[in-house]
Amino acid sequence: MQDVIAMSTEQKNDGVGARVAEERKLAGWTQARLASTANVSTSLVKAVEQGRAPASPAFISACGRALKVGVTALLEQPYPRTTRDEQLVHAGIPDIRRELAVYRIPPEDIPPRTLHELTGDVARASKMRHMVNLGELGELLPSLLHDLRVAWYSSSGTDQERIFGLLAETYAATSQAVYKLGYIDLASLAVDRYEWAAARSGDKLAVLAGDYQRAGEMIGVADWAGAERFLEESRKTIEPKIGKGDPATLAMWGNLHLKSGLAAARAGRRDTADAHLAEATETAARIGADRDDYRLCFGPTNVQIWSVGLAVEMLDGTEAVKRSVRVKLSAGTPRERAGHHYIDLARGFLLHGDRDGALSALQSARRIAPTQTRYHPMVHETVRALARQDARSTETVRGFAAWCGMGRR
Known part of the structure; x- marks a missing residue:
């Protein structure tokens, strides 16, 4: 187990920080120049490169933009597959990629399935997405995308619009599934396809879901x-x-405000982020219940989840932990959202200086959404920071790192 992950600050930093340092040196830049170009502090660049601080999504994207390096390169995604289970989870990717490539090509001459059958399968795909059942979802998506392509070529009028709406929903599930496995460019392509289908669905709110x-x-x-x-x-x-x-x-409306809050938080504009959160909170109170329109969860519960995540994005762990007390997850909360909450909360606890709380939150995320947790880059960064900062509690952290596959890269 000693080879799984470095446990002290003296050992090599093999995370995002090491790759940022490598790309910076290849560019011939000093840490100060990278900090200035990426609009972050030099002390943060030093801390991340040395493995003393985890890299946040804002830091990674800002450094990637400054260095003209893709985020996937800094994250080394998708992660290597070295077990049979991991291979099965990724098995659907080639067929998904093919369907995204041929999305407008006339299909072979086969009978279309009924609208009722397709509606049921699309709902099943969205449920798998919310359950983060990526293995089964990866098996379903290629054939479902193909069948929907057959259907829209074989229909017209309002039926065709309904099929395009189903196709858009399926592209959304596809984007989320491949994103969680680390295929960021493929996820972007699925967003393109979503926008194309939504524009033909006759549903203006579906188009706005594409904007989201x-x-x-x-x-x-x-x-x-x-x-x-x-x-x-x-x-x-x-x-x-x-x-x-x-x-x-x-x-x-509320979801678009939450997304604006995320943009503002990553830009370091706290007042603006809080204003968007307040608008979303008020909107959720008007609705009074959790909803899943266009498979975008929104309501009091999801706004509470976002409130914690936004505090983490603003690097205020103490506020994130404080806000987490108000989060009340119900049995109906999608595992995707509940798991993401605990991933964010782990980062919040780490920023707050509570390492035990961070590891406990990671364990909760693992119980709720194991595949999402295993492949989430912020989980890897959090575990790596825990391992380097607390040599006295290494056994449990080391075991979690092994489960994430962090010692095999």
């Missing part, structure tokens, strides 16, 4: 100001309807 995803892509490449402007324009299209109280419209 597009903004996520922009945030991921450190275009935070651009994402905020884009989301503001998106909200303007439904702002006149907010007073009518339609729950689906309100949920979309």
